[in-house]
Amino acid sequence: MSDVSDLYQEVILDHNKQPRNKRDVEPHSHEADGYNPLCGDKVTIQVRVQDGVIDDVAFKGDGCAISTASASIMTESLRGLTLEQARDFFHRFHHLVTTDDVQPDSDMGKVAVLAGVRDYPMRVKCATLAWHTLEAALEGQEEISTE
Amino acid sequence: MSAVSPFQETTDKPLDAEALKRDFPILQQPMSGKPLAFLDSAASAQTPERVIEAEARVYREYYANIHRGVYKLSQQATQAYEGVRAKVRDLINAPDEREIVYVRGTTEAINLVAHSFVRPRLQAGDEILITEMEHHSNIVPWQVLAEETGAHLVVVPIDDNGEIDPADFSARISERTKFASVVHVSNVLGTINPVEDLTRRAHERGVPILVDGAQAVPHRPVDVQAIGCDFYCFSAHKVYGPSGIGALWGRYELLADMPPYQSGGDMIRYVTLAKTEYAKPPQRFEAGTPNIAGVIAMGEGIDYLREVGPAAVARHEQALLAYANERLSQIEGLRIIGNAENKAGVISFVIDGAHPHDMGTIMDQEGVAIRAGHHCAQPVMDHFGLAATARASFGLYNTEADVDALVRGIDKVKELFG
Ligand SMILES: Cc1ncc(COP(=O)(O)O)c(C=O)c1O
Numbered sequence: 001m002s003d004v005s006d007l008y009q010e011v012i013l014d015h016n017k018q019p020r021n022k023r024d025v026e027p028h029s030h031e032a033d034g035y036n037p038l039c040g041d042k043v044t045i046q047v048r049v050q051d052g053v054i055d056d057v058a059f060k061g062d063g064c065a066i067s068t069a070s071a072s073i074m075t076e077s078l079r080g081l082t083l084e085q086a087r088d089f090f091h092r093f094h095h096l097v098t099t100d101d102v103q104p105d106s107d108m109g110k111v112a113v114l115a116g117v118r119d120y121p122m123r124v125k126c127a128t129l130a131w132h133t134l135e136a137a138l139e140g141q142e143e144i145s146t147e
Numbered sequence: 148m149s150a151v152s153p154f155q156e157t158t159d160k161p162l163d164a165e166a167l168k169r170d171f172p173i174l175q176q177p178m179s180g181k182p183l184a185f186l187d188s189a190a191s192a193q194t195p196e197r198v199i200e201a202e203a204r205v206y207r208e209y210y211a212n213i214h215r216g217v218y219k220l221s222q223q224a225t226q227a228y229e230g231v232r233a234k235v236r237d238l239i240n241a242p243d244e245r246e247i248v249y250v251r252g253t254t255e256a257i258n259l260v261a262h263s264f265v266r267p268r269l270q271a272g273d274e275i276l277i278t279e280m281e282h283h284s285n286i287v288p289w290q291v292l293a294e295e296t297g298a299h300l301v302v303v304p305i306d307d308n309g310e311i312d313p314a315d316f317s318a319r320i321s322e323r324t325k326f327a328s329v330v331h332v333s334n335v336l337g338t339i340n341p342v343e344d345l346t347r348r349a350h351e352r353g354v355p356i357l358v359d360g361a362q363a364v365p366h367r368p369v370d371v372q373a374i375g376c377d378f379y380c381f382s383a384h385k386v387y388g389p390s391g392i393g394a395l396w397g398r399y400e401l402l403a404d405m406p407p408y409q410s411g412g413d414m415i416r417y418v419t420l421a422k423t424e425y426a427k428p429p430q431r432f433e434a435g436t437p438n439i440a441g442v443i444a445m446g447e448g449i450d451y452l453r454e455v456g457p458a459a460v461a462r463h464e465q466a467l468l469a470y471a472n473e474r475l476s477q478i479e480g481l482r483i484i485g486n487a488e489n490k491a492g493v494i495s496f497v498i499d500g501a502h503p504h505d506m507g508t509i510m511d512q513e514g515v516a517i518r519a520g521h522h523c524a525q526p527v528m529d530h531f532g533l534a535a536t537a538r539a540s541f542g543l544y545n546t547e548a549d550v551d552a553l554v555r556g557i558d559k560v561k562e563l564f565g
Binding site: 003004005007008013016017038039040041042062063064065066068120122123126 | 504505508519521525563
């Protein structure tokens with residue numbers, strides 16, 4: 001197994017300490033709550049979609065460093081993408097954090113630092129919680145749980 | 148087997164945890180390249196070689212279904228299986244082995260009592276009394292029952308040390324209280340409840356009481372007659388035995404009056420297609436082919452614990468708790484959750500800026516196994532305004548070196564998150 005500092009990289013620690021876009025989106029067009037019953041992590045995602053493009057996205061909630069950093073990085077990564085592009089981004093992210101030896105695509109930016117969770121199967125749900133919740137918000141579900 | 152009662156433990160010799168640790172093959176394996184410091188026995192204890200061997204020996208040497216065959220294997224299996232009732236009886240000082248019902252564990256024991264004892268006595272508006280520090284398994288069955296019958300759940304709150312006030316317990320008993328169910332030792336806070344006193348208070352008002360002994364039996368002498376309660380239960384997997392088996396003790400006259408929990412084979416005396424006459428307790432509550440080898444291995448775990456001595460285990464774990472308290476209280480930014488005066492070897496804690504889940508992962512890399520989460524006791528988490536805590540808990544095999552490893556793990560957490 002890899003060294004734990006491969007998981008807790010600087011970028012993750014920084015986003016955990018100072019999460020970006022941890023706030024409301026007003027007005028918002030979509031919202032969902034996500035819950036990880038295993039660890040009690042909770043996240044709320046609000047999105048404003050305008051003309052098929054993610055105009056703003058933010059999160060609230062409490063969770064571990066992995067889930068907080070992942071939510072924070074997600075909000076930075078998805079703004080300006082079309083819904084189609086966002087969904088595609090999510091699927092590539094999911095593949096990255098669950099599959100050995102997958103290299104991040106060049107457009108994935110900071111999201112690449114989350115690839116380390118693939119060595120910690122118990123923690124993959126932490127990294128994907130915000131993303132699943134966003135997907136649920138966009139699909140009009142109001143609540144999801146990782147189980 | 149051995150005839151020592153925990154109450155006849157004469158020696159106050161400290162146990163040799165380092166030597167006992169060698170009885171557990173799993174604790175010999177390195178974890179993440181480091182010696183394993185296993186500090187999660189409150190979730191499930193590890194299993195000594197002799198228990199593993201006892202279970203294997205059943206299948207290797209004398210396995211057959213019980214209470215059925217007239218051939219030797221079946222007789223031998225039946226005898227070994229039935230023989231464990233006396234071991235459970237002696238472990239908790241129950242009066243009679245016919246009062247020992249084998250169940251899957253604490254959860255099933257509580258469900259059994261809820262279904263077969265409490266439910267028939269319950270009407271809309273009646274009350275069931277529990278505490279705020281219960282494990283989900285001593286909350287949810289009562290909630291379900293209340294939902295079904297229109298009864299109410301009344302909860303005795305805990306204070307910020309993690310204790311309940313016995314006078315408050317009494318004050319919450321009403322004319323409508325039909326049953327009380329309380330935990331002996333909290334799996335999150337370590338609080339040892341004054342169950343003798345609580346039982347007396349419940350009985351003064353004519354209320355029967357169950358004590359959840361899941362976290363007590365592995366760690367201290369338990370005497371159900373001294374407690375005076377009506378039902379007591381525990382799980383073998385926390386008593387150095389296998390998972391999926393445990394025991395319920397109940398007063399014989401209560402058990403004798405209770406309808407079965409499940410129905411089928413082995414729990415009947417006489418069946419025609421028109422009517423069934425139920426077997427006497429405990430068989431009445433043991434429908435179907437049970438976990439035969441599991442019961443026998445549970446007996447071996449009990450023998451192991453009794454040979455080490457529950458009082459010696461309690462003293463050992465108290466000393467470790469004191470040592471851990473001293474070490475942890477020196478760590479800046481660390482807060483211990485649960486400071487009951489009377490506390491068992493369980494320490495929940497939080498650290499500023501570090502989520503318990505991250506602590507768990509980082510400690511794992513240091514070879515330290517702790518639990519992180521809500522510990523199936525979310526009302527306790529809510530009381531303290533937390534989503535989760537980290538928890539270290541002790542077994543008879545833990546040493547000061549394990550606590551030192553814990554402290555090194557915490558240092559590592561603070562390096563990253565401090
Ligand atoms: C206090 C307490 N009660 C009940 C239980 C449930 O035990 P089991 O899961 O073995 O049924 C536990 C186990 O964690 C416990 O700690």
